[in-house]
Amino acid sequence: MSRGMQREAVLAAVLPPLVALAVALVVGDLLILAFGQAPATVFGMLLQGTWGNAYGFGQVLYKATTLTCTGLAFAMAGRAGLFNVGAESQLALGGLAAALVGLALPAGTPPLAAVPVCVAAAMGAGAAAGGVAGWLRARFGASEVIVTIMLNFITLAALNWLVATRLHVPESLHTPEIRAGAVARLSDTWPAFHGSAANFMLIGALALAVAAWWFLFRTRGGYELRAVGLQPDAAEFGGIRAGRVWILAMLLSGACAGLGGTNYVLGYKHYYEDGFAAGAGFLGIAVALVGRNHPFGIVISALLFATLSQGGLAVNALVPKQIVDILQAVVIISVAVAVPEVRQLLRNAVPARARSATPA
Amino acid sequence: MRALVLSYRPMRTVLAAIGALLAVHGALLFVHPDGATPDATTEGLDVGIVFDVGGRGDKSFNDGAWLGGERAAKALGARVRYIEPGEGSDREAGLRLLAAEEFDLVIGVGFIFTDDVNTLAREYPGVRFADVDYAVATDSTGAPLPLPPNLTALKFREEQGAFLVGALAALTGGSKKVGFIGGMDIPLIHKFEAGYKAGVRHVCADCTVIAQYAGVTPEAFRNPGKGKELSLSQYQQGVRVIFHAAGSTGLGVFEAARASNALAIGVDADQYDEAPGYVLTSMVKGIDQAVFDAIKSVKDGTFQGGVRQFGLAEKGVGYVYDANNRSLIPDSVRTRLLALEADIIAGRIVVPSTR
Structure with missing residues (x-):
């Protein structure tokens, strides 16, 4: 690939989110004005409450950690041409698995042993839930969209029942605190983060992003996965077994979502609470869309959505929190519209000169 | 190379669009509508x-x-x-x-x-x-x-309000059986039950109260189906009035009251509109009063840590008596309730808060 084409690919990936952001800013201005407030004041408050102080920034990091995991989950399936809508329940399942293992381990288990075991349980549980959908797709051709949506209902209802009847502390909907496997908060090391839920699972999420990038773009397995995603029939013709790739992609996808559950369970509350996922699984779809299904794009996009989510609280005094929900939706719609538009523009422009440009 | 790619006209279109949007955004940042909240100050409350x-x-x-x-x-x-x-x-x-x-x-x-x-x-x-x-x-x-x-x-002091609606239920129901449906089986809701039972017994010594709970988890506050099922069976046993302290589970109680042509008593806020004609009254909690008083105490400099109780005397609890339900409550009963209220405030009647 010539450097020109490479740059073109980068532009095609980066420009749509930038357009979306600009559109969202203007729509945000208008909405704020509609509520009789000054845009400068509200946006100022939003920035001050998120990136403007260590606590707010810690909250952004905390929320971005979960969203990175669920965004990667969607991208991992998306790169294989699959649409995993099940991250919400895979996330919850991962959280419960981590809590159960943390409860079962004897108190005083050294963190170096306990945390990896809990994390493995979370990823394993998520992978199992994702794998079911992958297998049904590969074996019976069942649409993974339908299957993962329906598995959300089944899994979340089963978890609710399990916690409400078997595992909960009386007068609550959460399990007892885990005995081992707790992850330190950032504030333990940097006191400035005091009070925020940010914890060292952050590093786990970043490592997951790097691993996902390396797998997708630097290994044979990742190449096969992307090949199946682009054109399954051609990939089959080239000797790749699409069914196996689908199962693998859904296993990996579920594992990514499962890891997200540890952020809350191991890092923040140290117990599993019914309903803790609170939409982070579904928001992962938007994160992946804006991050253009690229692991590093997803990290940045997760930071953006986390900023909006935390910022919504900060500006709640002046404007309804729903304004932030609207902005998130505007970003998503703008990206969805801008992606084909930008691609079309580039395609029209490029043939004559860039494609024939000498490789540098 | 970079210049070459960016020089394409369509690329400029995209960049121009972004630039234009940012310019609009920049301009809008200078708009300060009248009545917009000023930046927070350090003065005042x-x-x-x-x-x-x-x-x-x-x-x-x-x-x-x-x-x-x-x-x-x-x-x-x-x-x-x-x-x-x-x-x-x-x-x-x-x-x-x-x-x-x-x-x-x-x-x-x-x-x-x-x-x-x-x-x-x-x-x-x-x-x-x-x-x-x-x-x-x-x-x-x-x-x-x-x-x-x-x-x-x-x-x-939910028990004080519950006492009054208990007395009302026994005085107007025309049955020796009176019903209570709680949401989650916890001490907070037991307070309602204890006060209610005491109120019933105070005006009708040989009345019995059938008390049931919807469950032991927070889900018990969100289960109208269970509320309806429990109340239907109570009405069939001869109960004429049911008081619920069960969140949205209570919506099922109102439905059962409508189906059985009997009465129900709401909780927390005036719930007359849930089943007009079938809601005898509602035991209300004056959250607004408590919040207002707390803010006022800060302003007056009388704020104190610790537990503050809002009972009948502080108008923190009470029951609804207005144009909607006046026809359901005879004047003699209203007079009796006012006397009971005065007795509680004066301390002549002490309402239990535990079962």
Whole structure:
């Protein structure tokens, strides 16, 4: 690939989110004005409450950690041409698995042993839930969209029942605190983060992003996965077994979502609470869309959505929190519209000169 | 190479679009509409209210707190900021946001804030906190643990209000059997049951109260089906009036009352509209009054940590008697209730708060 084409690919990936952001800013201005407030004041408050102080920034990091995991989950399936809508329940399942293992381990288990075991349980549980959908797709051709949506209902209802009847502390909907496997908060090391839920699972999420990038773009397995995603029939013709790739992609996808559950369970509350996922699984779809299904794009996009989510609280005094929900939706719609538009523009422009440009 | 790619006309189109949007955004940043909230100042009374999951518009708990806040804004000149945190992990974040800005008073609406408010009050000794329905922790002997000096628990004497509606149920039902349906089987709801039973027995010694609970988890407050099932069976046993303290489970109680052509008593807010004609009254909690009083105490400099109880005397609890239900309550009964109310306020009747 010539450097020109490479740059073109980068532009095609980066420009749509930038357009979306600009559109969202203007729509945000208008909405704020509609509520009789000054845009400068509200946006100022939003920035001050998120990136403007260590606590707010810690909250952004905390929320971005979960969203990175669920965004990667969607991208991992998306790169294989699959649409995993099940991250919400895979996330919850991962959280419960981590809590159960943390409860079962004897108190005083050294963190170096306990945390990896809990994390493995979370990823394993998520992978199992994702794998079911992958297998049904590969074996019976069942649409993974339908299957993962329906598995959300089944899994979340089963978890609710399990916690409400078997595992909960009386007068609550959460399990007892885990005995081992707790992850330190950032504030333990940097006191400035005091009070925020940010914890060292952050590093786990970043490592997951790097691993996902390396797998997708630097290994044979990742190449096969992307090949199946682009054109399954051609990939089959080239000797790749699409069914196996689908199962693998859904296993990996579920594992990514499962890891997200540890952020809350191991890092923040140290117990599993019914309903803790609170939409982070579904928001992962938007994160992946804006991050253009690229692991590093997803990290940045997760930071953006986390900023909006935390910022919504900060500006709640002046404007309804729903304004932030609207902005998130505007970003998503703008990206969805801008992606084909930008691609079309580039395609029209490029043939004559860039494609024939000498490789540098 | 870079210049070459960017020189393509279509690429310029995209960049121009982004530029234009940013220019519009930049211009709009200079717009300051009349009446826009000015930046926060350090003077005056700053109050923050963080709502429970239901948020504004629940026609009950949260709206009550909002009313109290609005009254304080008008009457006391307080600047009140509201936060609706929604799901779990943002609850603590909402309180913290206000505490970090050194608000004069931060109010959590609901017992669900108990742990968070307790932690934050110790962390921010300079900020005053209040929590509606705060669950006071007890030590192993059952004695209440002391609260931090900057935290006040706004509690209600639900048993006093329940006593009055219990008496009303027994006096108007025309049956020796009276019904009670609780949501979750916890001490807070036992308070309602205890007061209700005492009220029934006070005016009708040989009456029996059938008391049932919808469950042992928070789900028991959200199960109208179960509420209907329990109440239908109570009505079939000859009960004519059922009092519910069961959140939205109570909606099932109203439905059963309509189906059985019997009466039900609402809770927390006036629930007449849920089943007009079948709602005898509602036992109301004056959340607005409690919130207003808490804000006023800060303004007057009389704020104190500890538990504050709102009973009949403080107009913290009561029952609805208005144009809607006047026809269901004979004048003689109303007179009797007023006398009972005076007796409770004067201490001549002590209402039990435990079963």
